[in-house]
Amino acid sequence: MDDRVVVGYDTSVESAAAVRWAATQAAGRGWELDVVHVWGFAGREGGGAGESWLGREVQEQVRQVAEEGARIAVEAAPGVDVRPEVRHGPPARVLVDRAADARMVVVGRRGAGVVNALVGSAATGVLHRARCPVVVVPAAARAGAGRDPVLVGFDGSAGSFRALEAGCDQAVHLGTGVSVVTAWTTAVETTSAAYWAFTYPQRSPGEVALEEAERVLERGRSWAASRRDVEVSFDLAEGRPAQALVRRSRHASLLVVGTRGRGGFASLVLGSTSRPVVQRAECPVLVTRSAEAMPEPRPPRPERATASA
Numbered sequence: 001m002d003d004r005v006v007v008g009y010d011t012s013v014e015s016a017a018a019v020r021w022a023a024t025q026a027a028g029r030g031w032e033l034d035v036v037h038v039w040g041f042a043g044r045e046g047g048g049a050g051e052s053w054l055g056r057e058v059q060e061q062v063r064q065v066a067e068e069g070a071r072i073a074v075e076a077a078p079g080v081d082v083r084p085e086v087r088h089g090p091p092a093r094v095l096v097d098r099a100a101d102a103r104m105v106v107v108g109r110r111g112a113g114v115v116n117a118l119v120g121s122a123a124t125g126v127l128h129r130a131r132c133p134v135v136v137v138p139a140a141a142r143a144g145a146g147r148d149p150v151l152v153g154f155d156g157s158a159g160s161f162r163a164l165e166a167g168c169d170q171a172v173h174l175g176t177g178v179s180v181v182t183a184w185t186t187a188v189e190t191t192s193a194a195y196w197a198f199t200y201p202q203r204s205p206g207e208v209a210l211e212e213a214e215r216v217l218e219r220g221r222s223w224a225a226s227r228r229d230v231e232v233s234f235d236l237a238e239g240r241p242a243q244a245l246v247r248r249s250r251h252a253s254l255l256v257v258g259t260r261g262r263g264g265f266a267s268l269v270l271g272s273t274s275r276p277v278v279q280r281a282e283c284p285v286l287v288t289r290s291a292e293a294m295p296e297p298r299p300p301r302p303e304r305a306t307a308s309a
Contacts, residue, residue, distance in 0.1 A: 001132075003031040006099040007106040008091065008122060009069030010037060014108025018137040019069050020076035021284055022106040025135075027077035028173055029103075035069040036098055037062065038122075040088040048088075062086055092125025104133040104286075109278070127278070127287060133166065137284045142253075149179040149233075151252035153245050153277075156182075156216035159258030159288070164220060166288045167256040168230050174253055177231040180220050181248060183241040184213035210236070242276040249281040256286045 007022035009015045019035060026033040039062045041048040066084035073082045087094045099105035107123045127134050152167035154160045164180060171178045186206045217234050224232040237244035249255050257277060278285050 001103060002101045003029070004034060004102045005031055005104055005106060006034045006036060006095060006102045007069075007073075008038065008095050008108070008126075009035050009066065009072075010091075010108075010122075011065060011068070012108055012110065013139045014110045014137065015069075016072055016108075017139050017141045018106045018108040018135075019072045021135065021137050021141055023073035023077040023080045023082065025104075025106075025173075026082075027080040031081075031103060033073055033080050033082040034085055034098065034102075035066060035073055035082055036085045036087055036095060037066040037069060038087050038089065038091040038094045039065075059086075090125075091122040092129065095122065095126050096129045096131075099130060099132055102132050104135055105130050106135040106137060109136050109138045123278075131289065133289055134287045135284050136278050136287070138282065140282065141284050147176050148251050148253040148283075149177045150174065151245065151248055151255045151283075152178060152180045153241060153255070153257045154180045154182050154216070154220050155241075156219050157258070161220075161223060161258075162288045163256045163258030164223065166258075166286060167254075168224070168227050168232065170254055170256065170286065171230045176253060177233065178224075179248070179252070180217070180224070180232060180234045181237050181244060182213050182217045182220070182234075183237045183239060183244040184209050185238070185240060242280075245277050246280045246282070249283045249285075252283045254284050254286055255281050256288065258288045 005022050005026045007015075007019050009019050023033055025031070063084075063086055066086050070082045070084040073080055085098075087098065095105055095107065105126060107126050109123060123136055127136070150167045150171040152160075152164050154164055164178075167178050167180075186209045213236050217236060221234055224234075237248075245255060245257075255277070278287070
């Protein structure tokens with residue numbers, strides 16, 4: 001793995017925020033920074049602009065966009081080792097390929113393209129395909145500012161342990177602490193009141209869900225006890241995981257979530273809540289990639305009560 005951060009820049013406000021965040025990260029760790037502007041058509045010389053006077057003029061303007069991104073990086077983090085690059089092809093694929101051996105790839109939440117959804121097509125594609133951690137940055141993100149904690153969503157899965165480890169490492173780098181949140185809900189999956197009367201005669205579905213969430217959080221506490229270099233706090237939040245994490249992102253420097261696998265929204269630890277978290281978080285969101293699976297005990301799981309991050 002190269003000590004390198006790859007960030008996409010397309011002149012949008014979000015991509016400029018991504019460059020600032022990536023520059024601060026790279027400079028603080030002594031890593032290199034590649035500011036990549038993707039333009040033109042795959043497999044076409046000069047991105048399809050041609051070698052005429054007009055074509056060369058277009059290519060020069062494209063190079064100036066990449067250089068503008070590099071200047072933004074230097075302004076945010078003087079002394080950062082930055083390289084402006086122009087690449088041709090589909091933006092998501094180009095960024096994923098360029099970051100194959102990088103420490104992370106950073107993208108703005110939305111780009112400057114015609115289609116400007118809550119999460120742009122490039123960001124979505126990178127999240128699906130990248131093999132390294134991905135950071136999605138909203139326009140209002142503050143690069144290197146504040147002492148807010150790093151927020152970690154934790155559900156006791158192997159991927160969430162990886163997220164917890166990454167969150168601790170980021171907190172040490174930022175000089176702040178870690179706030180670990182496990183959200184829990186009471187899910188009604190059966191209409192039979194007799195089920196609970198027979199199986200849990202003295203407890204409600206909510207009580208069972210809360211107990212399971214507490215067990216999940218205790219596993220995180222046990223792991224974090226070995227981290228003497230950072231302060232880690234743990235908290236339970238009643239309600240839907242996405243809502244709890246987005247609400248707390250207002251006071252976080254970074255939100256970290258994990259995956260069960262090498263990529264893709266379908267494998268995010270937060271499952272169906274991952275998209276609203278990435279879409280609406282008010283701080284940058286770091287999506288880790290799972291390394292080796294960690295052993296997980298499998299306690300009996302009630303049918304109607306769930307705990308999740």
